[in-house]
Amino acid sequence: MRRSVLLAVLFLLFSLVTPVHAQSFDGTELRVSGGVFRDEHGREVVLRGFNVSGTAKLAEHRGLPFATTADARRSAELMKRLTGANAVRFLLTWAWVEPQRGQIDHGYLAKVTDQLRAFTGQGIRVYLDFHQDLYSRYLFNPGSWYTGDGAPAWAASGYPQESCGLCVHWGQNMKNNNAVTAATYDFWHNRDGVRDSFISAAGAALRHVREALPAGEFKLVAGVDPLNEPYAGRYDHGQTSQMWERDLLMPFYRRFRAEMDAAGWAHKAAFVEPLVFWNQNVEFFAEPGGLTLVPTLGERFVFNAHFYDGKAQSGLLMPGKAADGQYVQAFTTIRSRAQALGTTAIVSEFGHPVAGFTSDKNASVLKAMYQGLDSTAAGARWWSAPRGTVVSGSQWHWDTNYGRHHELMNDNPDKVKTDGDAMNDEHFSAVRLDAAGNPVFTVDRAVVDRVYPQAVAGTTLAFTYEDRAHQTWQQIPLPAVRALVGSAPFAVLVWDSAGGPAPTELHLPESLRSPLVVSSATATVSGVKLLLSGGPGRQFALVTAPSNGNVAAAEAEIRQWHVNW
Numbered sequence: 293m294r295r296s297v298l299l300a301v302l303f304l305l306f307s308l309v310t311p312v313h314a315q316s317f318d319g320t321e322l323r324v325s326g327g328v329f330r331d332e333h334g335r336e337v338v339l340r341g342f343n344v345s346g347t348a349k350l351a352e353h354r355g356l357p358f359a360t361t362a363d364a365r366r367s368a369e370l371m372k373r374l375t376g377a378n379a380v381r382f383l384l385t386w387a388w389v390e391p392q393r394g395q396i397d398h399g400y401l402a403k404v405t406d407q408l409r410a411f412t413g414q415g416i417r418v419y420l421d422f423h424q425d426l427y428s429r430y431l432f433n434p435g436s437w438y439t440g441d442g443a444p445a446w447a448a449s450g451y452p453q454e455s456c457g458l459c460v461h462w463g464q465n466m467k468n469n470n471a472v473t474a475a476t477y478d479f480w481h482n483r484d485g486v487r488d489s490f491i492s493a494a495g496a497a498l499r500h501v502r503e504a505l506p507a508g509e510f511k512l513v514a515g516v517d518p519l520n521e522p523y524a525g526r527y528d529h530g531q532t533s534q535m536w537e538r539d540l541l542m543p544f545y546r547r548f549r550a551e552m553d554a555a556g557w558a559h560k561a562a563f564v565e566p567l568v569f570w571n572q573n574v575e576f577f578a579e580p581g582g583l584t585l586v587p588t589l590g591e592r593f594v595f596n597a598h599f600y601d602g603k604a605q606s607g608l609l610m611p612g613k614a615a616d617g618q619y620v621q622a623f624t625t626i627r628s629r630a631q632a633l634g635t636t637a638i639v640s641e642f643g644h645p646v647a648g649f650t651s652d653k654n655a656s657v658l659k660a661m662y663q664g665l666d667s668t669a670a671g672a673r674w675w676s677a678p679r680g681t682v683v684s685g686s687q688w689h690w691d692t693n694y695g696r697h698h699e700l701m702n703d704n705p706d707k708v709k710t711d712g713d714a715m716n717d718e719h720f721s722a723v724r725l726d727a728a729g730n731p732v733f734t735v736d737r738a739v740v741d742r743v744y745p746q747a748v749a750g751t752t753l754a755f756t757y758e759d760r761a762h763q764t765w766q767q768i769p770l771p772a773v774r775a776l777v778g779s780a781p782f783a784v785l786v787w788d789s790a791g792g793p794a795p796t797e798l799h800l801p802e803s804l805r806s807p808l809v810v811s812s813a814t815a816t817v818s819g820v821k822l823l824l825s826g827g828p829g830r831q832f833a834l835v836t837a838p839s840n841g842n843v844a845a846a847e848a849e850i851r852q853w854h855v856n857w
Contacts, residue, residue, distance in 0.1 A: 317747070318331075318747070320332035322417070322514050322561075323559070323561075323591070324561055328681065328752075329514075333792065333793075335747040336751060337748075338682050338683075338684050338748075339379035339684035339686070340378060340685060341377030341379045341380045341686055342688075342689055342690035343381045343383065343640070343686050343687070343688050344364075344367065344691075345357040345367075345690055345691040345692075345721070346689050346691050346713045346714075347359075347691055347693050348383035348384060348423060349383070349385070349441040349715050351699065352700075357383055358692070359693065364406075364407040364411070365410040365413070366692070368416055369414060370723070374737070374741060375737075375740050376744070376746075376820060378415075378417060379419070379684070379686065380416060380417075380418055381419055381517065381641075381686040382411070382421065383423045384404050384420060384421070386442055386443055386490055389401065389496070389497050390493040392446065393446050396493060396496045396497070402500075405505065408501065408505075419513070419516060420498075420513070420516040420517065421517040422516070422517065424442025424443065424519060424520050424521070425442065425462075426462070427442055427479070428445075428448035429442075430444070430445040431469075431472060432454055432471075432702045440472070441715075442520075443490075447479075447486050452470050452471050452474065454470070455469060456468050462717075466523050476524065478525075481540075491551050492551075495551040498552060498557055499555040499556065502555060502556045513560060514560065515563050516562060517564075518544070522566075524540070524567075532580070536567070537586065538583075538586055541567070542586050545562060549562050549592065561594045563593075564589070566583045566595075567581030568598070569581065570597075571622060571625065574602035583633060586633065589633040589634055590633075590634050591634065593635055594637070595635055595637045596637075596640050597626045597639050598639065599622055599623070599639055599641075600642065601614070604650060604653050604657050605644065605645065605650055607649055610653075614653060615656075616672055616763075616765035617669070619660045619664035620663065620667070620670055623639070623683060627680070637684070638686070640685070641687075642686075642687060642688065643687050643720050645719045646721065646735055647712060647734070654736075655739055658687075658735060659759065662685075663756075666755055666757055667756050671764075671766040674756050678754035679754055687740065692725055694712065694713060694734065695710070695711060695712060695724050696710065697709055697713075736761045736762075737802070738759050738760065738781070739759060739761045743757045743801060743835060745798055746799055747795075748796050749792060750787050750788045750791075751787060751790075752786075753788060753830070755784065755785050755786075756783065757781070757783040758781060759801075770853060772845035772846040772849045773849050773850060775841045776810075780836050781804060782835060783833075783835045784833070786830065788830055789813070789828055789831045791827045791828040797823055798835065799820060799821060806838065808835075808838045810833070810847045811824060811834070812851070813826030813831045813833060830854065834846070834850055
């Protein structure tokens with residue numbers, strides 16, 4: 293029996309060191325089904341990648357994520373090659389869609405579509421985001437410390453002189469700046485039909501994109517985020533934040549959903565966000581939310597959350613680095629809200645500054661956030677309690693213009709912003725160009741170039757990836773597995789296989805391009821993917837670097853472990 297197991301493992305290893313050309317099962321349309329994204333082969337799909345990009349919030353390139361379509365193509369190729377990204381959140385803004393009331397700028401939308409196609413042309417899925425921050429740049433004075441994006445000038449006129457007072461973070465304008473709060477309140481109450489105008493303009497943009505995209509590329513569009521980071525501005529008398537979500541935010545989403553249907557997006561999901569402060573971890577800034585008074589969303593919607601660690605960014609409320617399991621509960625709450633609402637979840641923004649006085653926390657914070665996306669358990673106890681779905685997510689953000697901008701802040705020629713993201717002194721881009729124009733990471737590549745299950749032929753039961761980038765958080769209790777892995781990065785996937793011809797696919801990062809795989813499924817390497825094919829029933833796969841450890845003993849331990857929990 294031992295000899296047969298060893299021969300099977302040796303055959304498996306031989307198949308891995310010889311890459312194969314496999315039939316592609318990617319490129320099909322996604323639907324929400326059973327609380328997850330599924331493709332047309334019934335596989336559970338995880339979307340991972342970046343927001344592209346914060347440049348769309350600026351006037352520098354007239355609201356486009358990239359200076360040129362060529363830059364977009366280069367970014368798409370680099371992102372896929374360097375990180376294995378299979379999806380992006382693609383930003384566009386109302387101000388550039390409808391610069392004059394009732395007049396849609398189809399020239400802008402043509403450029404948006406060209407840049408979007410740079411990603412679909414690489415096989416990367418896209419979901420659009422109608423972005424806004426602080427309602428509109430046109431609320432802010434030329435000399436202001438802050439700026440916004442979103443609404444056009446015609447929808448941002450007639451408001452009081454803006455001032456945030458003694459604000460230490462730009463986000464405080466949402467609650468402290470009277471111009472911002474008044475304009476935001478009016479949007480939700482449809483003053484002068486402004487909310488109706490936004491929905492109509494969004495519908496025109498969606499129709500333009502659908503008509504301009506070839507059918508095969510439109511399949512790669514997963515859906516649309518109706519509005520980034522919604523907030524009330526201020527509440528009516530007796531209204532709570534949860535009531536506002538139920539009575540104003542959710543009707544807006546249902547109206548937007550109808551506009552999507554009319555624009556030919558009926559088979560695409562609406563990626564709807566709750567109140568922006570619902571899961572803020574700085575308690576005095578948080579407000580109850582999460583669509584808790586909404587009975588259900590259903591599978592034509594996706595519960596779309598953001599997560600940033602405000603304490604870590606402050607430097608004062610969290611002095612040290614992020615620790616093992618630090619964000620597991622926060623991401624478990626996101627999973628739970630999606631499940632309660634009858635849909636799946638995505639974390640469409642997360643990240644941490646790459647420069648500044650808290651940037652030393654970046655590697656640990658990102659590692660802990662990806663851990664929260666991957667599993668519901670900390671590394672120290674994952675092997676005893678590994679269950680949990682893998683959540684999709686888009687890191688903020690990928691901007692090859694980082695540190696090379698030329699943004700006239702609030703159209704002020706005397707305030708030219710070149711540093712960082714050029715937006716409210718933020719520094720979040722995971723990439724920049726060096727002096728020679730070559731891309732370099734601003735973060736540890738090992739944190740963002742990760743093993744993750746891009747498609748699972750069945751249902752994911754458990755997944756983890758130990759990247760070894762910051763600290764080792766995984767504590768492996770199985771001695772032969774621990775010896776086999778050593779100090780190398782490793783991933784473990786357990787799934788209930790549905791069988792069928794479409795394989796389970798895992799992205800292989802740079803550190804594991806020629807992996808050692810111990811699996812109950814047949815495994816092959818195709819480019820930067822590990823393909824796992826097996827019959828129906830529970831399957832497992834351990835992926836790590838080549839090792840002198842006892843493969844047969846490690847396989848026996850995993851076989852025993854994966855059927856007992």
